[in-house]
Amino acid sequence: MHRSRLRNKLAEGRTKVTSRVSERAKSLIPVEIDTGTDKCMMCKRKMRAHRRGAGDGRICSPACAQAWAAS
Structure with missing residues (x-):
């Protein structure tokens, strides 16, 4: 060659x-998600958006999870 x-x-x-x-x-x-900010179901703390869709039913901590299970 x-x-x-x-x-x-x-x-x-x-x-x-x-x-x-x-x-x-x-x-x-x-990927940017335009769903707004997700919030915890119990304490309403803002959480990061995720790729799975809407933020319904998200819990931010084990303490909130226990409070949600007790209610």
Whole structure:
């Protein structure tokens, strides 16, 4: 093989790897959820949003879970 062909092949491999790395990095960025803030059922403390959907029935701590089970 000619040297320039090897250089072109190497450059193609680099760009291919670079594009895969950037695609992987974009997939790791968390998805923004516009459902507002979730709240604990017992103490109404704000909680972080999660990917599973609506925030109905969420508990923030073991103490709130025990209070909810007792009620």
